Amino acid sequence: MSTARHCPKKPLLPTGLDLASNATIHSFKIPPQRLNLKSNKENYTPNVSWHPATTRRRPSLLQQRAYHHEPYPPAFSSNKLRLPPCTPKTAPSHCSVQLPESPAFWLAMYFCFNLGLTLYNKGVLLHFPFPYTLSALHALFGTIGGSLLVKYRCFVPSRPSPQKVAILLAFSLLYALNIAVSNVSLQLVTVPFHQVVRAATPIFTIFFSGLLLDSHSSRARKISLIPVVAGVGFATFGDYYFTFAGFLLTLFGTVLAALKTIFTNLVQARKAKPHAALFNNPLELLYFLSPLAFIQCALMAYLTGELALVRHCSMTGFEILALLVNGCFAFGLNIVSFGANRRVGALGMTVAANVKQVLTVVCAVVIFDLTITPLNGLGIGLTLVGGAWYALIELGEKQRARNA
Template sequence: MQSAAFGLSSSTPLLRSRRPSRPSPSAGSFFRTRSHQPSPIRNALSRPLPLLSSRLVGAPGWASGRSHAPDRKRAEVLVARASSSVPERAGGETSSGGGLLGTLQLGSLFGLWYLFNIYFNIYNKQVLKVFPFPLTITTCQFAIGTALVLFMWMTNLYRRPKISSSQLAAILPLAVVHTMGNLFTNMSLGKVAVSFTHTIKAMEPFFSVLLSSLFLGELPTVWVVLSLVPIVGGVALASMTEASFNWAGFWSAMASNVTFQSRNVFSKKLMVKKEESLDNINLFSIITIMSFFLLAPVTLFVEGTKFTPSFVQSAGLNVKQIYMRALIAGLCFHAYQQVSYMILAKVSPVTHSVGNCVKRVVVIVTSVLFFRTPVSLINSLGTGVALAGVFLYSRVKRIKPKTA
């Protein structure tokens, strides 16, 4: 193995002493008589230059025993797990910051997460109620998110990632299920009450356990199975007494559960290589852009250009009002997911799951109050039991099975 450190000696051609082409006898006599004595210049040139050689170790262009492969050296593995509506961050508990300031910052993020989610569900429901084109609305929301991501990258508000084609190919399945999950959610919101959609979506843990068992061979513990009983029972009880119940809205919400939780399977089956700059927020940003380009052609083929001012006006709708509500819904749609990733970077997945359960309660209560949704006692009981089961599930997930 050739070393990068080297010395300059008198044998180096460029530094060899030049002799006159025709030396005089006196000069020749001088060289013959002095040749047996060591020359200070030759000794100096025969010693390596420590400063130069130390700086040249590992320098580009010189042979070295170390491999300089930045992709292999810097690349790491990201398992983009999905928990509820966002991928779950691998790892355990992390500290959220220092003291009171960190607590206030984390509390503010949770408040923004809930606030953006409330506004998204209210404005999104108002639009879908009078404009029943979920493909168009979902595409517009991804378009708004794409515009925000590009603005964030171009203005250096957030560092733009360096990503390879192989990484994009690995992220593509996650973008597909992300697109389908949000589309099915909007389809459900357009058919049934917001509170009922979120009650059905409380069954996400059930599908997470089911898909992990079928495709990954991960058998749940007894405590996890027991926590699923109130979830399934509560959703069934709420469905039987739901005033706005219809099968299209019910199955759309169920399909949303399946697609969102299938990200667990994809993320564990597919190892997504990422550079240091590709964190969870950039991963979500890339998924948002890919979702827009995936859904836009389908929307044009199925629904056409339905969101033009002329079409909206011909439907008897207020163009300015619909556009403004759709814009607010799209901004809140991207904002609440972005904030969710920021929270996930500060807390453990279990804490995030509990916060997501509380968020669902807040959304259900506010939507019932805002839309004045008729709710019976049995319906409220079923919703409460289902949400209590979700909270219980998030707690028992921390219990690790004993290994022999």
């Protein structure tokens, strides 16, 4: 037999009874003191105190929270500013970081990152001869950087439609091939020869723009490219040691660079309608492209046997740090390249790239203590004059189109 003491449960309802109805607007409650009942069971009348319904006591906040399930009503919140929670669905769809719109700013940043990364990649490939793995590293840093930007609310990526997914898959292949072929060709040829062949990019840009987009450049623009291409050739005249495979890969990389420039400008173009572009934000385009490019570059590194060689490669802490900084440079160049392409245009970007090639030669002369011949100086001058000429022609055409 259990000797446990039975304790009656306290009622959950308050002691007051609300009898308010359509006919009654008052309530009564039994006073807290107990009534002395007579042992002879005589009839008695309890002492009832009447209180208006408006003055009856409400249960405490602690009692309400003890028997209440989330969410609490706004009346129970101590915060006067009540806002809905921020989720990807309720967050604004525009980029919260206001990027500059000046083409001069983006071109200056493009020069700095492109120039630095070209020299940096050449130095890295001398001690880390794995171009596909280096390309996968660049794409990996783009993936990590894009994910961090999304995490810290720098922009909110939209949900890609089936049309966007198909375009992303095709463009990611071109994006990955351009990175990989550029690194492979840079390993096989010298920097001057690499810059000379890349100087033919504007020619391929004009050709593919007319072939694929039915976009024809003016005669003045085409003439302004002559001193640019010739100037780069003169500026980089020197040691032209190369292999036939290196020449073909460098030429193929030039074609890929022209196609990448055209399609990057195409998927971000918004000339007719502000919202007609597939990707209005270059960060969003980089966020979707980088994981696909990383998978493709890693697959190429695996198929060529580079990953097996990387596993047996011993590296110092300084070399690992140099690779990490190189990946950060590549991520910055991708952001600047997409942003500048959208604001400058496809052909303008190729001319800017050619001017960058001359600056690369100048920096190489300063860094590696090279000599500049009079022919090299003539080439540098021709390229700078041709780039300025093209910029003036483009500015005049835009002003005439705006005034028309």
